[in-house]
Amino acid sequence: MALSKKMQDALNDQLQREFHSAYLYLSMSAYCSAENLPGFAKWMRLQAxxxxxxxxxxxxxxxxxxxxxxxxAVERPPSQFKSPLEVVEGVRKHEEGVTASIHKLYAIAQAEADYATQTFLHWFITEQVEEEKSTTQLAERLCMAGDNKGALLLLDREVGTRSSAE
Ligand SMILES: [Fe+2]
Ligand SMILES: [Fe+2]
Structure with a gap:
């Protein structure tokens, strides 16, 4: 069964959104690196x-x-951020938006009775649960660190132990 035009367009839109996420996180990685936070820079780069x-x-x-x-076209991401917390909060909010767009995609697949695309999207739905969990935890821990530079450096070291892009 061929993909409907509507489903194909929606998947192409999501493809663009994923590249936009990569672009945004890469820009955040560059900012973190410039702020002497190599752990966060590495985490953001792997996220990209x-x-x-x-x-x-x-x-x-x-x-x-x-x-x-x-x-x-992939829109230009911001290159400047106020703080590491703004960066991580930005990732968290961005991922919430991605979850919403994946859910919309799923609703289209349901409306079109496109069962193959529904099955394909299950992986993404599960992945978004993981993304929201990890980014919420990171934002909350960064909040805990507050203005304590020592806590920030400790967190940076821990975040930098991330080794895979999953
Ligand atoms: Fe994604
Ligand atoms: Fe993930």
Whole structure:
């Protein structure tokens, strides 16, 4: 069964959103590095890589379903941030938006009775639970550190132990 035009367009929009996430997190990584927080910089860089992985999942799926990948412009992310907390809060809020867009995509797949796309999206729905959990925890721990530079440096070291883009 061929992908509907509506489903294909919605998947291409999500592909763009994943690249936009990657771009945003890469910009945040650069900011953290400039702020001498190599742990956060590494975490954000791996997060950016992970987003490219999400985009490529959609790219491959469109291809598998004989759909057409249509790459869109990726908007320019901010390059300056107020604080590490603003960065992490930004990731958390951004991921909430991604969850909402994945859910919208799922609703379209349901309306179109596109069962293959529903199954494909299950992975993303589960992934968003993990993303929201990890980013909420990071934001809350950064909040706890407050103005304590020692706590920030300790957290930076811990966050820097992340080793995979998953
Ligand atoms: Fe993603
Ligand atoms: Fe993840």
């Amino acid at each position: 890589q992970e987003e490219v992985g999400h985009a490529m999942r959609i790219f491959d799926y469109l291809d598998d379903r004989a759909g057409r990948v249509v790459l869109q």
